[in-house]
Amino acid sequence: QVLLVQSGAEVKRPGASVTVSCKASGNTLRDYYMHWLRQAPGQGLEWMGWINPKSGGTIYSQKFEGRVTVTRDTSIRTVYMELSGLKPDDTAVYYCARGAMIRGVTWFDPWGQGTLVTVSS
Amino acid sequence: EIVMTQSPATLSVSPGERATLSCRASQSVGSNLAWYQQKPGQAPRLLILGASTRATGIPVRFSGSGSGTAFTLTINSLQSEDFAVYYCQQYDSWPPGTFGPGTKVDIK
Numbered sequence: 465q466v467l468l469v470q471s472g473a474e475v476k477r478p479g480a481s482v483t484v485s486c487k488a489s490g491n492t493l494r495d496y497y498m499h500w501l502r503q504a505p506g507q508g509l510e511w512m513g514w515i516n517p518k519s520g521g522t523i524y525s526q527k528f529e530g531r532v533t534v535t536r537d538t539s540i541r542t543v544y545m546e547l548s549g550l551k552p553d554d555t556a557v558y559y560c561a562r563g564a565m566i567r568g569v570t571w572f573d574p575w576g577q578g579t580l581v582t583v584s585s
Numbered sequence: 586e587i588v589m590t591q592s593p594a595t596l597s598v599s600p601g602e603r604a605t606l607s608c609r610a611s612q613s614v615g616s617n618l619a620w621y622q623q624k625p626g627q628a629p630r631l632l633i634l635g636a637s638t639r640a641t642g643i644p645v646r647f648s649g650s651g652s653g654t655a656f657t658l659t660i661n662s663l664q665s666e667d668f669a670v671y672y673c674q675q676y677d678s679w680p681p682g683t684f685g686p687g688t689k690v691d692i693k
Contacts, residue, residue, distance in 0.1 A: 501682055509629065509672060511682025525680060559628055569681045571619040571674065573640060575628035 466492055468560050468576035475582045481548040484579045486560030488541050493517065497563035499572060500534060500545040502556040512558075514568050515543060523568065550583045557581075587611050587675055591685035597693040604660040606688045608673035613653045617677035620649055620658045623687075624669045632671075633658065660690070668692055 471485040486498070500512040513524035515534045522534045528547070536543040543560060558579045561572035588611040598604045608618065616636040621629040631640040633649035636656055646661040660667055673685040 499681065508686050509674075509682060509684045511680055514681065563681070569679060570676050571631060571634045572621075572629075572682070573631035573634075575630070578628050 466490060466562060466574055468492075468562065468574060470558075470560060470576040470579045473580040473582070475584065476550050478551055478583055478585055480550050480583075481546060482550060482581050483544055483546045484558050484560075484581070486543045486545075486576050488543070488562070490541075492562055493536050493538050493541055493543060496565055497568050497570070498534075498536070498543045499561045499563050500532075500558065501561060501572070502558045503578075504553070504556040507556075510556075512545070514563065516568070517565070547581075550581075552583050552585075555581065555583050586680065587614065587678060587683055589673055589675055589683055589685035591671075591673060591688050593688060594686070595689045595691060597691055598663050599693045600665060601662055602693075604663055604667075604690050606658040606660075606671055606690070608651075608656040608658070608685050610654045610656075610675055614675040614677035616652050617675060618649075618651070618656050619674045619676060620647075621672045621674065622667075622669045623672065629672060663690070 467489045469487045474482050497514050499514045513534050515522050533546045560576040564570035590609045592607045618636045620633040623629045637649045648659045650657050670687045670689045672687045675683045
């Protein structure tokens with residue numbers, strides 16, 4: 465069973481950056497697209513970006529282009545999401561999720577447990 | 586860009602009864618539709634993929650149907666652990682994470 469374990473909650477000031485990590489079991493990072501999504505308090509789910517398992521290339525939602533960076537370190541089976549220029553409305557739970565092996569647009573399973581990022585002055 | 590809608594926003598159901606949730610896409614997504622369950626404080630959990638295929642470990646009381654633009658998630662004989670928010674998601678076309686706004690199933 466694949467497990468995704470994320471880093472702990474963060475509190476940041478407006479304008480700062482945050483990095484959330486997601487450690488995967490097995491060969492997940494080498495075989496599957498890995499995605500980042502977020503959910504603001506009481507709101508729905510919003511896709512942010514993905515990293516390609518073979519090339520390591522990334523694709524981001526236009527909404528976050530220029531502010532989000534997804535990277536990975538396959539040696540420690542960890543994928544990272546950095547969001548810069550934080551604003552109060554970036555306050556949300558951030559999730560990593562596994563996608564498919566050969567296609568970026570797919571369902572998500574499983575999900576990490578989520579990381580709450582709070583942006584407040 | 587495809588827009589997903591769900592109805593009703595809230596569904597009040599008694600334990601043991603059946604719940605029927607609807608999801609519509611603004612254009613055809615074929616059978617490329619997934620359903621997720623989310624409980625308070627938890628990550629979403631995949632229930633259904635391919636519109637009607639239960640994910641691993643999902644109880645048989647959960648079933649999905651539909652294709653094209655209209656989809657249904659049916660939960661038979663609701664258990665206490667089924668009270669949650671349910672989201673549909675299309676994965677037929679860009680962008681990857683196109684979710685509906687969710688249906689909250691609560692206790693009547």
